[in-house]
Amino acid sequence: MDPSPAMSRAPIQVERFLDRLPIPRRIVPYGTKKGVKLYRVRAAEFTARLHSQLPAARLWGYDRQYPGPVFEALQGEPIEVEWENGLPQRHLFQVDRRIHGAMAPVPEVRMVPHLHGARTESESDGLPEKWFTPGESRRYSYPNEQRAATLWYHDHALGITRLNVYAGLSGFYLLRDREEMGMDLPKDDYEIPLLLQDRTVDASGVLLYLPTHEDGKELPPGQWGPEFFGNLPVVNGAIAPYLEVEPRPYRFRVLNGANARFFELTFNLGRDASHPSLVDFQQIGTDGGLLPAPASLNRLLLGPAERADIVVDFSRHAGRTLTLQNSAWAPYPGWTMFNIRPQPVPELMQFRVSLPVRPNRAAVNVKPVAFARLDEKASVRTRDFVLSERVDGFGRSLGVRIDGKGYDDPVSETVKLGTVETWRFINTTDDAHPMHLHLVQFQILHRRTFDTLAFPRVLQFVGNPRPPAANEAGWKDTAIVRPNEVLSILVPFEGYAGRYVFHCHMLEHEDNDMMRPYVVVR
Structure with missing residues (x-):
């Protein structure tokens, strides 16, 4: 099947807050070698619905899922991952052969996974020029010697990273340590990863990649553009989903996995952004792990690739609905060149405080974190x-x-x-x-x-x-x-x-x- 003829299809809108938030599954090792856990992940094309009102879309995913499976690793326990390229020979999108790394005779489809935020040897870093083609694989070692943090993995192939990630190649990697595990933080069903992205689809469910010039002018199919902003919010692979929660604290691992869109996030009890009733929350960690002390916020800015480890307490909001909203301009921080205002995505998902509280409700206790400020x-x-x-x-x-x-x-x-x-x-x-x-x-x-x-x-x-x-x-x-x-x-x-x-x-x-x-x- 040919790649999507980008400019021939019109983007659409769908009903929001109709589908449940998907929770990415955890991956398990297939074995061990000298005490090192071994994993195997195969990137492949598959079909899945981004919204229940749309037909299934062609996507790329690690282990045929979007987002990819969640790794859970422990500090001091290294792992090895065999990354397999099971992708087709043709790309989902047209490749611009004029930009560096993508010029002929380089193959159209390539991949190389990068564990973002990890401290690894260069051979396992996922350098963009170290790509490999369909049918090939690479084994990477992750020593997990650093402190607990919300890491993530995504494709990093030279000249087509934007296309491969947009097709679906990204996922969470949660590194834990004993300091973090010794705290009274929400866990299990109450610790939820949230991958925030934006996408554009047409009426047949086809994923469209439609970059533009800064002035909003459309580009010919397959041509690189400096801006891409999808018109639909996607969280954990679902368009504008909802999550039912209990009136208790939850821990959310939030990742801005968008190509270019910034998110300025609020939890709003009001009807919409013009009627705000913002809920405070605690940010307890950032890219590299727990903060020295929690930061009390009612607004959170995340650029692409930034992460925030936050705790939201729904205890006082039983029976109510909170909307996760975004007020960031696109491009960020916002400008009026040619009076162009790209399509915003003001509402990302809903939290419905509709579940009864289960027993063993623990209080959140974030202990002081050992932290040394660099001189x-x-x-x-x-x-x-x-x-x-x-x-x-x-x-x-x-x-x-x-x-x-x-x-x-x-x-x-x-x-x-x-x-x-x-x-x-x-x-x-x-x-x-x-x-x-x-x-x-x-x-x-x-x-x-x-x-x-x-x-x-x-x-x-x-x-x-x-x-x-x-x-x-x-x-x-x-x-x-x-x-x-x-x-x-x-x-x-x-x-x-x-x-x-x-x-x-x-x-x-x-x-x-x-x-x-x-x-x-x-």
């Missing part, structure tokens, strides 16, 4: 990275770059294992960018506004540095840098020597060409 004085070097966009004669994007370099340009950053460095991302573009580093977890030092008229002649700051918000004051592997802003992070290079990458996690940007390699040496 800026320990940094041995500061590196600056300028984020800039190339445009054509009409002002339309030809791709976004870091320091004007593409992924295939020679390595320019070599760091020493065991040292701490300061990395500064200088954003000269109109978009906010979620910047992600492989191998490491880092701490946000601060953000500062800079004078764009004086730059690049001089980097001149305006106003005082802004420290991270309470819910960002932990370990991170992805952080947002807004337009006209410098994001400064402290990065301890721990774990392994070898080749790794850093990039924007807006997948359209990553694919063309906002990604660079770096090398760790001993």
Whole structure:
């Protein structure tokens, strides 16, 4: 069957809050070898309904499910995963052969899984150029030596990451440790992963990938575009679902797995966003694990690839309905170029507090977490990275770059294992960018506004540095840098020597060409 002829079909809307939230199943090992648990995961094409009112869609998924199965791992217990490429020879979507990594004679269908947020050897990192084709497999080792965290895995194949992830190749990896397990936190049925994405489908249920220029102009089928925003919210593979809950605390592992959309989340008891009655919740963890102390919030911003570990207490809301809403502009943080306003997705899912409370209801008790703030004085070097966009004669994007370099340009950053460095991302573009580093977890030092008229002649700051918000004051592997802003992070290079990458996690940007390699040496 041919790939979807993107621009020939019209996107549709469907009735929201009609279907139950799917809960991804847990994967179990098929055996052990010298005490190491062994897993096998096969990526394959399958069909499934994204909504009960739609026919089944063709999707790609790990173990033929979307999202993929949930890994549960324990700190200090390494595992090995055999990743098998069981995908067809033709892609679900047309591949743009003009961008790096996808040019002929490279095969159309390739995959390479990346465990996002994990500290692994380079050979198991899922480097984008280490793809493999249908019928091939790779065995990766995950040492699980870091602290408990909400990690996730997704495809990372060079030049087609946006297409493979959009087709369905992503899933959760929950790493636990004894500190986290010793806390009184909601667990089992009361700990639920939430993968937030956006998708576009037509009346026959076909998944459509329809990127555009920044001005909203449609692109020819198969051509790369700098923006993609689906018109339908998808949570755990279902369009605008609902979840029945008990009036008690729940723990949600929230992941922004969208290609490019930011989510600014609220839990609203009101009828809609124009009648807000927001419910407070506790964020207890971020990308790299538990925060030093819980942060009390009623609004949560997540860029693509960011995670939040939150506790929502429904105890006082029996018989009521809360709607998970999104107020983030797309593109984020929002601009009025050509007066274009992409289709928002203001309502993601519902929580219906309709179940009776079961026995053994435990109180939530988040104990203080051992946490050491990095000292800026320990940094041995500061590196600056300028984020800039190339445009054509009409002002339309030809791709976004870091320091004007593409992924295939020679390595320019070599760091020493065991040292701490300061990395500064200088954003000269109109978009906010979620910047992600492989191998490491880092701490946000601060953000500062800079004078764009004086730059690049001089980097001149305006106003005082802004420290991270309470819910960002932990370990991170992805952080947002807004337009006209410098994001400064402290990065301890721990774990392994070898080749790794850093990039924007807006997948359209990553694919063309906002990604660079770096090398760790001993």
